[in-house]
Amino acid sequence: MNGAWAAGHVVPFAVWVAVILALQAWESVGEVPRAAYPWSYALKSVACAALFLGLRPWRVYPALRLRHVPLALVAGLAVALLWILPETPWVGRVAPGFQLFYHRWLILMPGTLPGYFNPDLSPPLPPGHLALAFSPEQAGWPLTLLKLAGSAAVIAVIEEFFFRGFFYRWLRQGAFWSVPLRAFDMQAFWTVAAVFALEHDRWAAGLLAGVVYGWLAVRTGDVWTAALAHGVTNLALGVYVIVSRQYGFW
Structure with missing residues (x-):
């Protein structure tokens, strides 16, 4: 029972990360077709959703209150706003120095500008940028909408079950299921928030999001509350x- 419960928290997220690493390995040895990115996202969304539904890690939690x-x-919504705002054309007009600082230092890797940011072109992406592979013009609306659905309804949920449901409590005690979610631990809280941040290229926004979702989980004792907030973001x-x-952003 306990092993299966742990697997339900860990395996869907591990498979998601494995697909990302496989694509990165492919990139290191040769050119990856642009279509591989939206297709791989769609397939891992379906596969990880199926794993989550099959393993049913939620079965020992109360329903969303x-x-x-x-x-x-x-x-x-607040996290989404703070994630988006520093990169908006409005901030580029009223505080161009801050926007440049944000892109140079608060997005991985610090000290360099991300490939999608060109102050001479901002906000449009440079022509041919890989992120455009998810646009409906290149991927088609079904894959674009699957990207939207996967990000909101799949990865948001499996990340919260992994980071807040499992990892935060596992850091407290290996038998994580015996640790109440409401039991606050400063070191575990900030460790999880930092790891969550580094999973995202926008690490500063990711840290903020990790703190908010972690606070929600501990404050309410309900992993579904954090998952819902993450999905809304x-x-x-x-x-x-x-x-x-x-x-x-994608």
Whole structure:
């Protein structure tokens, strides 16, 4: 039982990361067809959703408490806003120095400008940028919408079950299932937030998100509240990407 419960928290996320690493390994030995990126995202979304549903890690948690939904919605939208705002054309106009600093130092790798950011072109992406592979013009609407659905309904959930449901409590005690989610531990909290941040190229925004989702999980004792907030963030970000054509976020 305990091993299967741990697997439900870990395996879907591990498979997701494995697909990313496989693509990076492919890139290191040869050119990856552009279509491989949206297709691999769609396939890993379906595969990881199936694993999550099959392993059912939620079965020992209470259902999402309705009284936590407003807090999750507000937190998720706030994180999305703070994720997007530093890279908006508006900030580029009113605070170009800050925007340049943000891109140079608060996005991996610090000290260099990310490939999708060109101050002479911003906000449009440089022609031929890889992120445009997810646009409906290149991927087609079905794959673009699968990207949106996968980011909001799949990776957001499996990340929260891994980071907040498993990793945070496992750092406290190997028998993680015996650690109440409400039991706050400063070292474990910030370790998880830091690892979560480094999983994202926008590490500063990722750190902020990790702190918010972690606080929600500990504050409510409900991993579903954190998962809902994360899903709202990713959905809002994805809608913004499609509407504004800022595919650099993807």
